[in-house]
Amino acid sequence: MYSKIMRESQLQEHNRFFLNMGPQHPSTHGVLLVVLEMDGEYVLDPQPVLGFIHRMHEKMGESRPCQGFMPNTARMDYVCALPYNHGYVSLIEKKAGIKVPKRAEYIRVITSELNRVASHLLWLGAYLLDLGAFTPILYGFDDREHILDILEDVTGSRLTYCYYRFGGVYQDIDDKFVEATRAFIKRLRKRYDIYEKLVTKNIIFIKRAENIGIISPDMAIRYGITGPNLRGSGIAYDIRKNEPYSVYPEFDFEVPVGERGDCLDRYMVRVSEMEQSLRIIEQALDTLPDGPVRSKVPKKIKLAPGDCNFAVEAARGELSYYLVGDGTSVPYRLKIRVPSYSNLSCLPELGQGILLPDLVSIMGSLDLVIPEIDR
Amino acid sequence: MIEIFENFKTNVMSLGGDVTEIDFEQRGYHLDVVLTVNTVRKFAQTAYDHGFYLVFVTGFHVLPETGEGGKTSGREVVYQFARYDRLCRVKARVSVPGDLAVPSICHIYQGANWHERETRDFYGILFSDHPNLEPLLLAEEDKDFHPLLKEEKKLKSFEEVSWPAQRPDMADIQTEPSSDG
Numbered sequence: 090m091y092s093k094i095m096r097e098s099q100l101q102e103h104n105r106f107f108l109n110m111g112p113q114h115p116s117t118h119g120v121l122l123v124v125l126e127m128d129g130e131y132v133l134d135p136q137p138v139l140g141f142i143h144r145m146h147e148k149m150g151e152s153r154p155c156q157g158f159m160p161n162t163a164r165m166d167y168v169c170a171l172p173y174n175h176g177y178v179s180l181i182e183k184k185a186g187i188k189v190p191k192r193a194e195y196i197r198v199i200t201s202e203l204n205r206v207a208s209h210l211l212w213l214g215a216y217l218l219d220l221g222a223f224t225p226i227l228y229g230f231d232d233r234e235h236i237l238d239i240l241e242d243v244t245g246s247r248l249t250y251c252y253y254r255f256g257g258v259y260q261d262i263d264d265k266f267v268e269a270t271r272a273f274i275k276r277l278r279k280r281y282d283i284y285e286k287l288v289t290k291n292i293i294f295i296k297r298a299e300n301i302g303i304i305s306p307d308m309a310i311r312y313g314i315t316g317p318n319l320r321g322s323g324i325a326y327d328i329r330k331n332e333p334y335s336v337y338p339e340f341d342f343e344v345p346v347g348e349r350g351d352c353l354d355r356y357m358v359r360v361s362e363m364e365q366s367l368r369i370i371e372q373a374l375d376t377l378p379d380g381p382v383r384s385k386v387p388k389k390i391k392l393a394p395g396d397c398n399f400a401v402e403a404a405r406g407e408l409s410y411y412l413v414g415d416g417t418s419v420p421y422r423l424k425i426r427v428p429s430y431s432n433l434s435c436l437p438e439l440g441q442g443i444l445l446p447d448l449v450s451i452m453g454s455l456d457l458v459i460p461e462i463d464r
Numbered sequence: 465m466i467e468i469f470e471n472f473k474t475n476v477m478s479l480g481g482d483v484t485e486i487d488f489e490q491r492g493y494h495l496d497v498v499l500t501v502n503t504v505r506k507f508a509q510t511a512y513d514h515g516f517y518l519v520f521v522t523g524f525h526v527l528p529e530t531g532e533g534g535k536t537s538g539r540e541v542v543y544q545f546a547r548y549d550r551l552c553r554v555k556a557r558v559s560v561p562g563d564l565a566v567p568s569i570c571h572i573y574q575g576a577n578w579h580e581r582e583t584r585d586f587y588g589i590l591f592s593d594h595p596n597l598e599p600l601l602l603a604e605e606d607k608d609f610h611p612l613l614k615e616e617k618k619l620k621s622f623e624e625v626s627w628p629a630q631r632p633d634m635a636d637i638q639t640e641p642s643s644d645g
Contacts, residue, residue: 139578140601147586148611183492310548312575313518319548326548395627398492398544398553409519411544415625422625426520426544434578463601 104128108445112141116219116449119459123436123452125445132448135440137433143463150423155181155390156255158423163249165427166461169208169404171201171240174253179334180399180410181255185390193257193382194336199373200240200252202366203270206277207236208404209359209366212456216356217288219453220297225288232277239269255390257383267374274367281364289360298352302439302451305350312438313431316406317358318455322350328402340372352454359456389418396422405429405456429455430462469494469552472514479506481556491627493544493553501566504558508543508569508576516545516554521569521579523587524557525614527621538619539587541566560589568594586612 111122120141126134146165150158162177163170175197182189214229237247243262244252252259288294304314304322319326325344329337345361347354392414400409406428413422432455440448473495477483482498499507521543528538539560546553560566568591570576580591581600588610591597599607 140599140603143601145611151612310512310515310517311573313520313573324548331548332551394625396491396555398555400492407519409544411520411522411542413524413625415620421620422524424520424522424542430578431518431575434575438574
């Protein structure tokens with residue numbers, strides 16, 4: 090990357106220049122640097138530079154017993170941490186043959202989906218903020234705050250949850266949780282109108298998002314794009330449906346898709362997904378089984394020799410844990426495949442020859458969480 | 465579904481890949497493909513032609529074995545591919561030769577660009593024909609430091625970290641009784 094800057098003198102001949110977007114730029118949503126090769130206001134070659142908050146989670150996962158890695162899982166994607174908990178506990182449970190009580194799986198689904206809604210609300214506000222609209226983030230934060238309060242009561246934390254345990258969840262949910270969740274679902278449904286008037290039908294927003302940053306299905310395959318970014322391009326790929334885990338098959342929900350694969354489609358997919366998540370939560374609350382929330386698990390979980398893969402649908406796409414055991418309780422190899430990493434990797438191709446403000450719109454629509462990318 | 469699956473299997477085998485079907489319920493993927501450095505690119509092209517997307521590329525480090533061609537590097541590159549339209553996960557792996565060079569697949573799957581750079585960071589594996597094999601996540605000055613390579617005393621042989629051929633043997637390891645929940 091830096092060697093490119095050496096060519097500065099060559100560039101000046103062609104009236105081109107480099108622009109550093111980040112690592113402290115507000116629309117990079119974290120510590121991400123994008124080095125832009127510019128020709129006037131047009132972007133010729135955007136190259137993301139990663140690693141500013143790299144913490145080597147994989148090494149940590151390979152140097153301590155698997156229980157000790159649980160808190161780490163929430164510190165990758167701090168915006169939607171519970172699916173990260175979910176993937177890891179499910180992986181270890183699969184590897185070690187641990188049974189999970191049904192009530193615990195229901196609670197996992199309810200809390201994961203709440204977390205997904207919170208993540209999409211934050212994204213909605215932040216994306217509009219990128220585009221220059223300040224008000225929506227206040228609405229988004231207002232709604233999201235209710236979810237954080239609900240989750241704080243049962244999990245004990247507001248962002249970096251460590252609520253799931255091997256063989257269940259840390260503690261049972263109470264009536265207060267159920268009531269508050271139902272009240273929130275009612276509230277959010279009433280708020281759709283506000284969002285629609287304020288954002289979805291806003292002509293400035295539509296002009297900034299429509300036909301910008303089109304991801305074609307072939308491009309998605311070449312880069313491994315998943316999640317709402319892929320579904321915006323019309324491919325109904327959702328791990329919850331395609332590779333069902335936990336108790337998701339028991340619920341009736343749809344996978345919203347877009348048509349063109351532009352920023353507006355990605356926006357519409359996320360907004361529709363919130364309603365689908367609410368539907369899942371409602372059904373789960375209605376049919377919540379009684380019983381224990383934690384099964385008996387050996388104090389020292391031994392991971393049998395051999396590999397195992399487990400994928401879940403995080404708010405941003407496919408999260409895969411790939412583990413190789415060696416008979417001890419410490420994983421021999423733990424690979425964490427995070428969705429934003431692949432989603433961002435298409436930026437150099439997506440951002441070629443576009444205007445700089447459109448690049449901001451594209452990056453916002455990709456829903457990037459940088460600590461997740463850097464791990 | 466089965467037709468496409470069989471078709472892919474035959475194509476991979478015809479280019480010299482060693483294919484094993486895997487119990488998905490147990491291990492989370494369907495096919496295990498063993499490649500050589502000469503077949504990596506052909507395999508990637510076949511996977512692309514069959515509509516597979518790239519899940520990840522990573523490395524793996526085990527005790528080097530002394531075979532006919534001298535000591536191996538003990539390192540492996542592990543690829544995972546999956547499909548959008550149906551449930552099919554494929555793991556492919558290639559043993560890294562002594563000169564640590566493996567052909568890059570990022571001309572077929574552009575997304576492999578970062579994955580390969582990351583694998584170079586963590587394992588020191590060099591991907592030939594990669595357009596920009598510079599450090600991605602680690603700092604420039606740590607170019608020769610590969611954090612996921614294991615210390616000699618922690619290295620295990622490939623057999624020690626593989627599923628045993630007969631599964632029931634593992635039953636006693638998995639269900640150890642507990643005194644405390």
